[in-house]
Amino acid sequence: MSKRLFNFCAGPAALPEAVLQRAQAELLDWQGKGLSVMEMSHRSDEFVAIAQQAEQDLRELLVIPDNYKVLFLQGGASQQFAQIPLNLMPEGGSADYIDTGIWSRKAIDEASRFGNVNVAGSAKAYDYFAIPGQNEWQLSADAAYVHYCPNETIGGLEFNWVPQTGDVPLVADMSSTILSRPIDVSRCGMIYAGAQKNIGPSGLVVVIVREDLLGRARASCPTMLDYAVAAQNDSMYNTPPTFAWYLSGLIFQWLKEQGGLDAVKRINDAKQKALYSAIDGSELYNNPINVADRSWMNIPFRLADDRLDKPFLAGAEERGLLNLKGHRSVGGMRASIYNAVPQAAVDALVAYMAEFEQQHG
Template sequence: MSKRLFNFCAGPAALPEAVLQTARDELTDWHGKGLSVMEMSHRSDEFVSIAEQAEQDLRDLLSIPSDYKVLFLQGGASQQFAQIPLNLLGEDGSADYIDTGIWSRKAIEEASRYGHINVAASAREYDYFAIPGQNEWQLSADAAYVHYTPNETIGGVEFNWIPEVGDKPLVADVSSDILSRPLDVSRFGLLYAGAQKNIGPSGLTVVIVRDDLLGKAHSKCPTMLDYSVAAQNGSMYNTPPTFAWYLSGLVFQWLKAQGGVEAMERINGAKQRKLYAAIDGSELYSNPINIADRSWMNIPFRLADDRLDKPFLVGAEERGLLNLKGHRSVGGMRASIYNAVPEAAVDALVAYMAEFEKQHG
């Protein structure tokens, strides 16, 4: 087997090597059944057992209460930008949204097609380098729900606290920080996450929705987008992304074997502290984010001279440090250090950064 390199991609992101090896071993013959998971009927006993185990493992990892449905859907988190208002706004409703970066703004823009959206707070006045404190929020009395993006994958800002919104359902896009540390699901009405960062491969979206929020879809909501329909059909109203579901289940098993989200919190905490320390202790690298609002998962940094960006990336690839180029909208560098990125990867990156600074600082 060829050598695995260190992958800092923001998504589709690194998967645990042990998961890939299991998938490889089972690729053509799953558990002696003589066929691949990709070839199974989604209604077969074999695949239903895979799906049910994946759901139970996710419930165990996040301690999901029994009055929440776990849905395995398609369309990515971006489809949820429309699916959420179609299911929760009703016929002529309004909702509060918090603007902290590119992904929350995309959610706001899409939701605005289906009802009145109140931007209750924005990080714009902080140049999106800090999270507006809740004392700055202007929440509506009649909002059907409050939506926010706990971790902005591109900008690198993250809520390190859960908002208090009274009796309004709190809705969160947890695509890039789910399973990275413990999360009190009971504080939310709905959580959603594209899989391709901390869950599994692209093609799957997980939605965790409280039972009392089902059955409120707009009369024109497409059947395929109605959470109630998905829940009533075990996420199999149509053929689901079976292989992505299976691989995500393997990731959940791997996470449990590591010690669950509590263990990941310790590991991820160590990783992000090492990398931020390297950036903050440097004359060449910088991170503009307010320290209290820094992301654990997506760490952007810039070099003091943009002309050094290209040689930095070339040198990184030569050392097996992949996908460090920042998002095209912000430039610079970005290291995404999700669960499957080992601490050794961060150690290697920090060592290279120090070496590069000695040469070019």
């Protein structure tokens, strides 16, 4: 039997071993039906039950209010960069965006194709190492919505507060932070999240949208991209990514078995504290992010001498510590410690970092 190694990939990310084992056991014959979930009609009673259970479990985990629709869509979070203005920004309208890193800027660039984007706040003045306080923002009175990315996967910059936008709907890209701890869904008009970090495998994006925001799509919005159409058809206007949906449902069940998001928060808090403590207590490693704005899920760090990067990564691979290389746009290292990454993985990484520093410090 092959050995499972510790995977720190930013996405597609580690999946819970118990979930993979269950999926493996059900792969050829799902619950005695004689076929795989991948071979089922998405309109069969069996798959509809899988989909409904997944939604119910997600609603329970996040305590999603009844006046929000939960959509399981395709195209990933990047497709939402266009889908959001097509649905929420009227022709000739405008929206406010907060720039805190690469994913925020991608959203800004795409939305600019569909209307006027006001960059109401930016971390550029802080070299993207800190989040500007809302007192520094210039929000518009006529914005259709305010968009922000609570956690920047690449830069490791995270909001520890929720913006106040009054009656203007707040739209949040929670791809790399959703399900890591409890959130107040009602603070947002819409939340979206690519699945391949804390939800499930790639190929799926979850959208949680307040019902009063449905039906606002501009006339030019393609039918497949209209949230109202998706909601009316229970996310099955066309054939959805059924296997990714099923696996996500298994992960929701697994999270409930861990004790829900209060328990998950305690685990994740312990993991991030252990890793940041190792970085801050070192003379070889450093994390440049303002302490109050540090990400729990994506922890970038650099070595004092870039020439040590390759030997560090080689040694990590030898010890079964995978995917620690930082994003190509920023370099250095990055450890993504999503829900499925256990404390043992963080402990192993911390031990290796100490060993490497002793040898090369």
